[in-house]
Amino acid sequence: MTLNLAFKLRSLLAARGFNVVMTRDSDSATEPNTPNPLTLDDRAGIANHAHPVACLLLHATASGNGVHLYSSELDPTSGEPSANPWLTGQAPWVVQSQRLQKQLGTALTRGNIPLVMSRASVRPVDSLTCPALVVELAPDGSDADSLNDASYQQRVAEALATALVFWKTQAQPPDRLPETSATPPPAPAGARP
């Protein structure tokens, strides 16, 4: 289900000139019996190395309704070193992530998709060095089967893709990072735990 949404989003973004990096394109990559299964930290590393304009962590749930958008619960930092930089890598990007959250939320609202926006501590979002959001797809209304509805997934993917096109021109590195660390904005990485 989540992969279906990811594939739809990838197609829409590729058609708009994005280079999309997915951390997996099948369920086998994360299964425990797979040799060297991808961990959450591995996937955060893939996303960080791509220097994307946006990182989206796609999830699905049968509870609630509409789309849930979550940004990191970390407080934005002003440059002081952290005790564990890997677990707080998102801190300088929190303001950017919240701007992205607002833009995606606006696009989803325009698409008449119920929306919940908040902050959450969900691994590995705190380790991502890019504007990062957790996108959770919930049923459309009270019908749990609507999660598998291709037209519903398409509506959500189109709203996200539309917002990301606008976001691509606005993404900026956070103030405290050197200019070279995030200047090339080639692609959003669809990281899906």
Added chain:
Amino acid sequence: MISRHQRILFWVLIGCILAMAGFLFWERERARDRVSSLADATPIDAPYTNTESITLDLANDSDGSITATTRQIALPDEATARARALLEHLIAEYALPGSPHPLQSGAAVDDVFLLPLPVNGHAIDTSTNPATTGATPTIPVTDPNAIKPQSPGGELAVINLRSNFVNAHPSGVEVETLTLQSIIGTLHANLPQIEQIRFLVDGQPRETLAGHADLLRTYPSRDTTVQATVPDATP
């Protein structure tokens, strides 16, 4: 004329019937003993009967909100027992039919431990300026990663959840986050001395509640009452 082997079969069947009847009677006695032992209402703790007004931060899955709700509940005076009773009342609300954030009924919290911050403790130094609080750490904190209090007297709450509650918790970013925020907000509203909160499951650290919400980090105690944020549709 009844043949010999039919007579043998008849008596074997009679024997089986009697054996089964005896077995069923024995099982009935065992079940009765088990139920009566569970129904033993001998009190372990001293009774507390004075009800008081407390605030529960209740979650709603449909709009992702947390709403402060007042209840009249009798709670113990001792802080750790009070925190545990608060959380049990909170989870019991979610187990009611028609709950907007349905969770499995049953005991969810094994223990709550309240530790003074920093974890190496505070002592009152009466030789200091009386204008100040006089609280100084008993052991100098040299560890830069040590959990520090925002004010003297601040406490770290360690909530030891039961694995049967965690294993039965619905999976999803929203539903798991709302459970944690509801617990954090309820403790913040009723036990203001708690500044930070950590979670264990059966006494052990666990990565996530049900696959999503992080259980390894230390959460700041804060007001979690939020309404669903809906952005303006105009650019």
